[in-house]
Amino acid sequence: MTPIPKLATAIIAIWTSIPTSSASLTGIRNVFAFYTTNGWGGTGDPLAAHSAVCFSAGPPWSQQFAQITGTRLIDLAVSGATADQSLIFTSPLDFRGQTTAFLQQVVPFPNKVAWNSTDSLFTVSFGTNDVNQSFKNTTGNGTDLYAQDLTSYFATVDRLYTAGARKFVFNNVVPFDRAQIGVGQGPQLDEKMKDSILEFNAQLAAKAAAYCATKTDITTCLVFDTHMVFTNLMDNFASFGFATSDQFCPSYANRFSCDVDPTVDSTCLGPISVYIWKDSLHPSFAADTFWAQGLADQLQ
Numbered sequence: 001m002t003p004i005p006k007l008a009t010a011i012i013a014i015w016t017s018i019p020t021s022s023a024s025l026t027g028i029r030n031v032f033a034f035y036t037t038n039g040w041g042g043t044g045d046p047l048a049a050h051s052a053v054c055f056s057a058g059p060p061w062s063q064q065f066a067q068i069t070g071t072r073l074i075d076l077a078v079s080g081a082t083a084d085q086s087l088i089f090t091s092p093l094d095f096r097g098q099t100t101a102f103l104q105q106v107v108p109f110p111n112k113v114a115w116n117s118t119d120s121l122f123t124v125s126f127g128t129n130d131v132n133q134s135f136k137n138t139t140g141n142g143t144d145l146y147a148q149d150l151t152s153y154f155a156t157v158d159r160l161y162t163a164g165a166r167k168f169v170f171n172n173v174v175p176f177d178r179a180q181i182g183v184g185q186g187p188q189l190d191e192k193m194k195d196s197i198l199e200f201n202a203q204l205a206a207k208a209a210a211y212c213a214t215k216t217d218i219t220t221c222l223v224f225d226t227h228m229v230f231t232n233l234m235d236n237f238a239s240f241g242f243a244t245s246d247q248f249c250p251s252y253a254n255r256f257s258c259d260v261d262p263t264v265d266s267t268c269l270g271p272i273s274v275y276i277w278k279d280s281l282h283p284s285f286a287a288d289t290f291w292a293q294g295l296a297d298q299l300q
């Protein structure tokens with residue numbers, strides 16, 4: 001097998017974290033994000049004013065990434081969504097519907113968001129809700145279900161490609177089996193959750209490589225290893241400025257502002273910024289900083 005250069009770059013990036021040499025951020029003005037949400041509810045115009053809701057108790061990785069890179073974030077994400085609700089049901093608008101919204105609300109109006117194939121990065125981050133919602137009901141590590149789910153995922157990616165998208169970042173799933181939502185399942189189910197995340201991520205990497213290999217004009221095809229970022233954070237939490245690897249503070253769990261509230265609750269280990277996890281499942285903005293910076297570094 002002779003991998004084409006962009007594929008080799010993506011694979012090197014996945015397994016060794018060597019920065020890509022293609023300067024993928026050069027000329028990027030827009031970042032279209034499918035997950036993580038800033039509060040759009042999934043109906044109407046995603047660009048219209050809406051209340052800001054952030055599950056990271058501060059700016060999510062996507063907002064921080066846009067800030068670091070000096071780009072405009074256009075966020076199509078809807079909280080709680082899966083890649084395909086006909087396969088793994090949650091009620092929020094799924095990746096397919098979010099892409100329809102993109103095609104109907106964003107693409108036809110060139111003066112609304114001026115974008116083209118070279119100045120726009122498409123980031124896709126499905127999987128957390130897919131695995132959390134389904135892992136208890138699957139056989140083994142969920143191979144069959146995640147194969148269907150990711151087949152749908154890349155069919156949706158292909159609709160973005162058809163609309164002109166040529167630069168893609170696929171974020172894999174963080175090790176939330178090590179967060180309280182996983183730990184709280186007990187060892188047996190937590191092991192199943194862990195195996196399901198690993199299986200989803202393995203299939204995501206394989207399907208991304210396979211998809212991009214079919215398109216010679218995709219200029220960025222990166223599976224960003226958020227799983228490794230969060231594994232490193234949790235393994236070495238103190239050296240990254242966190243007070244705990246897996247705990248969250250209940251009184252911060254219901255903070256949904258996109259601005260950081262510095263108020264310290266005395267029942268917590270410190271301000272929200274000393275926590276990797278904002279609640280049982282969602283990373284805090286402080287952990288998301290390492291996601292945003294890590295991705296920016298890898299795309300430099």
Ligand SMILES: *[C@@H]1O[C@H](CO)[C@@H](O)[C@H](O)[C@H]1NC(C)=O
Pocket residue numbers: 029115116117118119
């Ligand atoms: C894409 O837009 C950028 C401005 O953001 C412009 O410089 C570039 O020429 C455009 N590319 C094409 C192929 O139209």
Ligand SMILES: *[C@@H]1O[C@H](CO)[C@@H](O)[C@H](O)[C@H]1NC(C)=O
Pocket residue numbers: 133134137
């Ligand atoms: C899992 O299966 C049970 C019984 O088969 C069903 O009641 C439940 O809704 C399923 N859960 C999910 C998340 O699909």
Ligand SMILES: *[C@@H]1O[C@H](CO)[C@@H](O)[C@H](O)[C@H]1NC(C)=O
Pocket residue numbers: 132133134136281
């Ligand atoms: C995780 O999935 C369970 C179903 O297994 C669901 O009840 C729960 O709300 C989900 N948690 C989050 C935070 O989405």
Ligand SMILES: *[C@@H]1O[C@H](CO)[C@@H](O)[C@H](O)[C@H]1NC(C)=O
Pocket residue numbers: 140141143198199202
């Ligand atoms: C998931 O389970 C299948 C079947 O047992 C196995 O072949 C595969 O290696 C597992 N995936 C991972 C990531 O370990």
